Amino acid sequence: MLIETGETMPLRNSDDVVRVRQAVRARAIAAGFSLVDQTKIVTAASEVGRNTVDYGGGGTLRIELLRDGRRTGVRLTFTDQGPGIADIAKAMTDGYTTGGGLGLGLSGAKRLSNEFAITSTPGIGTVVTLARWK
Amino acid sequence: MSEIPILKIGDCLLVSIQVDMHDRLAMALQDDLTQRIVADRARGVMIDISALEIVDSFIGRMLNNIAAMSRVLDAVTVVVGMRPAVAITLVELGLALTGVRTALNVDKGLAMIRSIIDSSENADAHRDR
Numbered sequence: 037m038l039i040e041t042g043e044t045m046p047l048r049n050s051d052d053v054v055r056v057r058q059a060v061r062a063r064a065i066a067a068g069f070s071l072v073d074q075t076k077i078v079t080a081a082s083e084v085g086r087n088t089v090d091y092g093g094g095g096t097l098r099i100e101l102l103r104d105g106r107r108t109g110v111r112l113t114f115t116d117q118g119p120g121i122a123d124i125a126k127a128m129t130d131g132y133t134t135g136g137g138l139g140l141g142l143s144g145a146k147r148l149s150n151e152f153a154i155t156s157t158p159g160i161g162t163v164v165t166l167a168r169w170k
Numbered sequence: 171m172s173e174i175p176i177l178k179i180g181d182c183l184l185v186s187i188q189v190d191m192h193d194r195l196a197m198a199l200q201d202d203l204t205q206r207i208v209a210d211r212a213r214g215v216m217i218d219i220s221a222l223e224i225v226d227s228f229i230g231r232m233l234n235n236i237a238a239m240s241r242v243l244d245a246v247t248v249v250v251g252m253r254p255a256v257a258i259t260l261v262e263l264g265l266a267l268t269g270v271r272t273a274l275n276v277d278k279g280l281a282m283i284r285s286i287i288d289s290s291e292n293a294d295a296h297r298d299r
């Protein structure tokens with residue numbers, strides 16, 4: 037698998053989440069995604085990006101355009117140095133939230149992705165990686 | 171005040187969301203609309219989301235909240251113009267938007283609001299007799 041291009045963006049506030057949505061859309065178009073696939077990965081980016089800002093205390097997003105033979109894809113890596121998630125299984129449950137949201141962020145983003153991984157260490161931070169292929 | 175204009179047409183309020191909304195803007199719109207329903211004695215609220223390229227759980231929650239608050243204030247909310255790709259993504263995300271009435275476009279949305287208001291007024295008149 038080849039990483040064709042990549043860029044890293046800051047995620048500090050809700051304006052950055054809007055910028056992230058636009059940047060992910062541009063990469064998804066570059067990867068040749070259909071409109072529905074673009075919409076899915078942009079929505080997933082919005083959900084996880086908001087978590088990075090609201091729960092992770094801000095962080096970064098790395099966007100990569102992938103090529104694997106004839107397949108193209110987009111991979112997103114969200115990194116924060118926040119408090120971390122003590123119980124990932126619980127955090128991935130529909131409807132579970134420690135904030136005021138609907139608790140659909142992580143579980144919904146996973147459903148919208150082809151690949152999804154989350155690692156978190158309390159006190160160190162959280163890394164969420166998701167990818168969608170054309 | 172949010173940056174999203176709220177237009178008054180008869181006893182209805184019309185909002186057309188034309189910008190990529192950040193979370194604070196969504197919250198501001200929710201507050202403004204609730205105030206305006208009372209100030210303008212509105213019976214219907216129509217929210218046009220045809221320009222929205224995504225509806226995530228935050229915006230979905232805002233739409234749910236507006237619908238619930240307007241119901242408490244005796245007004246009907248109809249969301250119109252959702253893009254097909256947005257609808258497909260919303261369902262997969264797990265957001266059913268239960269409690270939010272939807273219509274395909276502004277024309278159908280206005281007709282829906284009209285018929286709901288008229289039927290509730292007929293029911294009131296019937297009770298008063």
